[in-house]
Structures are given as C-alpha cells and as structure tokens.
Amino acid sequence: MMLAIGIAVLLAAISLLGVAVLVPGIPEVPLERRRPFEQDPASPLTRFAGSAVASFERILAGRSLRLFSRNDLEQAGLRLSQAEFLILVAAGACVGFLVGLVAVGPLVGLLLAILSPFVGHLVLSFLSGKRRAKFDSQLGDTLQLLAGGLRAGHSVLRAIDAAASESQKPTSEEMRRVITETSLGRDLLAALNDTALRMKNEDFVWIAQAIQINREVGGNLADVLDQVNETIRERSEIKGHIKALAAEGKFSAYILIAMPFGIVAMLLSVSPNYMNSMFTHPLGFVMIGASFVLMTIGALWMRKIIDLKF
Structure with missing residues (x-):
C-alpha cells in the first residue's frame, strides 16, 4: 500500500516537473517597453516641411485656387492638402530647373520649371480618370451588393453602408462619404447626385434616381436595382x-x-x-x-x- 502511494507521488512529481519544464513561462516585459512612449524628435527636414506647409496654408486661407483645388485632389484620390501639393509642385520645379541647368543650360532649366505646374495638372487628370474608370468598372458589383442588402431586409442607408464595407476603393470611399454626409443631415439624393457628378458617371445618376423614386412611390427597390444593373452591363458591353x-x-x-x-x-x-x-x-x-x-x-x-x- 505504501509502495503504491509512493509510486503515485513520484509520478505526480514527475508530471509536475514535466509541465514546469514544457510549459513556457510568462515572458518578462523589457524595461524600455514599460516606460512611457517617447516619440523620436522630428528631423530638420520634417520640421522645415511642416513649417512650409503651415505657411502655405496661412497664405491660402480664405482664397480659392482653381489650378489645384480641393475637388481636384479629392477626385484624384490624393490625401493631400492644397499646400502640400503646391510644395510638391514647387519642389518638382526646382528639381527640373537644376536638371535642365546641369544637362543643357539655364533656358532649358527655366522651361522645365515653368512646365512643372502643367505636369502636376496632367498627373491629377490622369489619376482622376483612372479612379473614375475603376469606379465605373466596380459599379455592377456595387449594385449587386445593394440589391442583396435590400433583400436581406436592410434599409437603403444600411445597404449602402454594407456596400462601402465590402467594396474596394474608390467605391468604398465614395459610399462611405455618402453615409457620412447623410448622417450629418444631408439629403440622400443630394449626396448621391454629388457622387455621380464628382465621378462623372451617368450610370450612377440612374441609381440615385431609382432610389429617390422608390422613396417617393415605394415598390421593390432590389428588383429595380437588378434591372438597372442589367442595363448598365449592356451599356458596358456596347x-x-x-x-x-x-x-x-x-x-x-x-x-x-x-x-x-x-x-x-x-x-x-x-x-x-x-x-x-x-x-x-x-x-x-x-x-x-x-x-x-x-x-x-x-x-x-x-x-x-x-x-x-x-
């Protein structure tokens, strides 16, 4: 009897020792991680860029710049302010002038510096066109998501929110903007029409009109969106x-x-x-x-x- 008890105690001790050896212990937190986070001081270039952006923003305050407006930057999908983009254009002008001066002469450098704003405008136009084309290609999938959300019993705003969560850029950004504007009290039709105008998409105007007609007279909006989707797909094929x-x-x-x-x-x-x-x-x-x-x-x-x- 005593021998059996001793063997059981020995096996329990061996098991506890094995658990203690095999199970990893609680890792110690390094001392530097337990200290409050201290951000590294900004570099001189970062401080100079920040001061330049702040100066340009003070200059542009209360003024409307048509060449690189906020709408142009938003349509291009750039998360930059006017001041930041102007600084980039100015930096490009300086680089072009130096390259032209070293490679050919001062006249070529001056010409490259003068052309930098036009290059910036061309870049914005290219990015805007690419973003609109991508939005147009994603429109059929967006309509399917909206129709599926409505058939699941969601409201129009909830279906748009679901489409914003499931879609890719730029559709997700535009749909999320519609949700944000309507949550701030703007009319849904006005937000959708602004999206169609911003993306220069005639097919999206049909979607906005279908949603507005359904809000006024009722009916099965999911079936209407399916028919609009079929029409848009036929237009895309043409x-x-x-x-x-x-x-x-x-x-x-x-x-x-x-x-x-x-x-x-x-x-x-x-x-x-x-x-x-x-x-x-x-x-x-x-x-x-x-x-x-x-x-x-x-x-x-x-x-x-x-x-x-x-």
Whole structure:
C-alpha cells in the first residue's frame, strides 16, 4: 500500500516537473517597453516641411485656387492638402530647373520649371480618370451588393453602408462619404447626385434616381436595382465593342503623329549633317513651324474622328 502511494507521488512529481519544464513561462516585459512612449524628435527636414506647409496654408486661407483645388485632389484620390501639393509642385520645379541647368543650360532649366505646374495638372487628370474608370468598372458589383442588402431586409442607408464595407476603393470611399454626409443631415439624393457628378458617371445618376423614386412611390427597390444593373452591363458591353472598333483608328493616329519625329531622329542618327539646313536657314524654320501647325490640326481632326460619344 505504501509502495503504491509512493509510486503515485513520484509520478505526480514527475508530471509536475514535466509541465514546469514544457510549459513556457510568462515572458518578462523589457524595461524600455514599460516606460512611457517617447516619440523620436522630428528631423530638420520634417520640421522645415511642416513649417512650409503651415505657411502655405496661412497664405491660402480664405482664397480659392482653381489650378489645384480641393475637388481636384479629392477626385484624384490624393490625401493631400492644397499646400502640400503646391510644395510638391514647387519642389518638382526646382528639381527640373537644376536638371535642365546641369544637362543643357539655364533656358532649358527655366522651361522645365515653368512646365512643372502643367505636369502636376496632367498627373491629377490622369489619376482622376483612372479612379473614375475603376469606379465605373466596380459599379455592377456595387449594385449587386445593394440589391442583396435590400433583400436581406436592410434599409437603403444600411445597404449602402454594407456596400462601402465590402467594396474596394474608390467605391468604398465614395459610399462611405455618402453615409457620412447623410448622417450629418444631408439629403440622400443630394449626396448621391454629388457622387455621380464628382465621378462623372451617368450610370450612377440612374441609381440615385431609382432610389429617390422608390422613396417617393415605394415598390421593390432590389428588383429595380437588378434591372438597372442589367442595363448598365449592356451599356458596358456596347462600350467595349466601340473601344475595340476605335482602337485601330487610335493606333493609326499614334503612328502618324510619331512618324515625323521618328524619321527626323533616324536621319540625325544616320547622317547628322543632312538636316543642318533645316535648323539654320530661315526657310527651314518656316517649314518646321508649318509642320507643327499642320500636325496639330491633323491630330485634333483624328481625335475628333475616333473620340466617340456614347
């Protein structure tokens, strides 16, 4: 009996020792983690950038800047203020001036510095167009999410909130903005129309009108949204056909515009002295100017032909 008790106690001791060895202990918190968090001091460049942004914001306070307005930055999806974007453009102008000054001369540097605001405007236009195209491609999935939320018994605002949570950017950002504006007391139709105007999307106008008509006369909004979705998908298919048919004309226009520059570059590389008269004689300058004018007219003409409205 005593032997059995001793064996049981020995096995229990061995088990406790094994548990103590195998189970990891409570990790000790390092001393530096137990101290209050101390943020690293800002670098001189960060302090200079912050002061520059604050100065620009004071200058822009109460003024409306049309070139890089807040709406342009919002449509491009940039989380930057006007002052921050102006500082970036100014920094780009300085870099362009230095590169032109070192590479060619002061005139080229000055030209690059002058072109920096136009480059900034082109970047904003490109980002805005890309964001609108992405929003347009996500519109069918957004309608499916809205219709599914309504069939599940949610209200319109709750369905829009669910679509904002499940969608990707930029649809999630725009839907969340609609929810925020309506929670602050704005009318839902006005918020949806502003979204359609901001994204320049005619199909979204139909969605806003369908929601507004349903709020006024009632009915099954989910079925209406399904029908709108079907119409939008058919329109998207027609857009794809038109783009495919117009792609040949666009490619031909690009080749015709690039061909004179390619020929001049080839002649300069094969025989550098062959084009000297064109760049030294007054008649050569006249011919170059006339060529640019005619190429501009031809480019605008071809753009008018291949830019189809639908």
